[in-house]
Amino acid sequence: MEHDVRCSTTSYIRENLDLHLMTGRYSTVLVQELAEMFERRSGNMFALLDEIAALEGAPSARPSLTKPPTMFVRPPLTGLWHKHYNQASFLHQNVWNHWRANDFAVHAAKKIGQAAIPDDKLVGALIHEFVIGGYRERSGSRRLTGQWIVYARRDDVNTYLTLGTHGDDAAIRRRVLACANEFPELDLDGRGPAR
Structure with missing residues (x-):
């Protein structure tokens, strides 16, 4: 029964993500995090989806009131991007x-x-x-802060990987590495694209 509920929740999450994407993709890790957020009612999944829609330039997107997206410049997240979402x-x-x-x-x-x-x-x-x-x-002034949506960019396509918080870089990196097999072309583990 619990497995059926989890499958139903993840299907619901995927359907909502798909509604907000134009060209972007998302990881299984992100789906699991959003499913947990939804089931525990520990956050507003829809505020996060609004930010993804804004990043994607979706016609239904609400204007973002948070800070602009920024690339991480320090290890261990160098090269990845983050966008704040507010709750x-x-x-x-x-x-x-x-x-x-x-x-x-x-x-x-x-x-x-x-x-x-x-x-x-x-x-x-x-x-x-x-x-x-x-x-x-x-x-x-569109400067609200909050937690992060962490994503990779390649060829103007966003791949949404995980959620993150300030000061939690090592844990974010572990979750990003968990996405490496799902998106080998992104070289998330630093070993080069799969051939």
Whole structure:
């Protein structure tokens, strides 16, 4: 029974991935990670699919509000690419990143000074401006952060390999190597394409 549920979930994941791809491909590792995310309800799979659709230039793609894709330049992920995807659990990090780069006190004084806010509502207004205002400004500049979709690019085709988090390079590399047999032409293990 558990095997049937897992097969049903992976089929559902594959169908959703296929809907968002134009030329790209995806690994079995990624399908398994998304199936686990979906079954455990540990993340928003659809936010991730939106980012893949945006990377693919799919007609149904929503505009990405996250940072642009970037190539890894340091080992052990050199040559691979990553794209952020955002979820509610990253709200605090995005708000923190925004105000670390901007002076909240100056911003709050200006915003709050422009509105006639009663003293008993001032703390709530400041909290609202800190959280909602910070998030709104960061997303409006398309600089949201989050976790990563890790992929390889070859001949303008993306191959989506695995998910990743900041500081987890060794584990990401192990999962990428698990994809090497599936995509030998990408030389993910550094031994050259299969002949």
